[in-house]
Amino acid sequence: MNNQTPALYADCAYTLVTQEEISAICDRLAAEIQATYENSTRRLVMVVILKGSMPFAAELMKRLTLPLELEFMKVSSYGAGTKTSGEIKISLDLKRDDLQDIDLLVVEDIVDSGRTLSRLTTLLKNRNANSVRTCTLLDKPSRREVDFVPDFCGATIPDEFVVGFGLDYDEKYRNLPFVGVLRREVYEN
Numbered sequence: 001m002n003n004q005t006p007a008l009y010a011d012c013a014y015t016l017v018t019q020e021e022i023s024a025i026c027d028r029l030a031a032e033i034q035a036t037y038e039n040s041t042r043r044l045v046m047v048v049i050l051k052g053s054m055p056f057a058a059e060l061m062k063r064l065t066l067p068l069e070l071e072f073m074k075v076s077s078y079g080a081g082t083k084t085s086g087e088i089k090i091s092l093d094l095k096r097d098d099l100q101d102i103d104l105l106v107v108e109d110i111v112d113s114g115r116t117l118s119r120l121t122t123l124l125k126n127r128n129a130n131s132v133r134t135c136t137l138l139d140k141p142s143r144r145e146v147d148f149v150p151d152f153c154g155a156t157i158p159d160e161f162v163v164g165f166g167l168d169y170d171e172k173y174r175n176l177p178f179v180g181v182l183r184r185e186v187y188e189n
């Protein structure tokens, strides 16, 4: 980083996942997803979890040649219990209830404690979706508080404060084209 570097970029101590690595990850994940669903006769619906997974989902979907439909949800989990059926707050829900003939692919930017996706997949299965699979760009298994393993995973990362490519701190940094580690002084004041 030099004095031409935008301040937003300079708030990152270093780049953890480069644009090129993100692109390669999306290529690999798209191939895995394609292989998983290509013989299915069901409708495939990609469920994009707002806000953070928007850039990742956009990169992923343009690499898929399967017919797929797009839906959005906004969810957050809360409560310290370890039961996967714990509380989940849904502020934007699916606009359909015909899930029995549908394969759902839930797309996330990051799995941290695992609560959000654990609870969401339980909820969607309880709505009788034919299948529910999850795809995350990033996984922090060292932070896990509930037993959850994504079906498709881009990169396993250490327990660092990451921003960029959809991930925010105080709603900023989502537009960085890479995943960076935020400098401590940015969030410790």
Ligand code: PRP
Pocket: 049, 050, 051, 052, 053, 075, 076, 077, 108, 109, 110, 111, 112, 113, 114, 115, 116, 117, 168
């Ligand atoms: C982030 C991320 C996941 C969740 C992961 O969302 O997008 O949904 O947290 O954490 P967990 O595994 O501990 O449940 P956030 O609530 O920050 O919303 P955002 O995507 O709108 O930033």
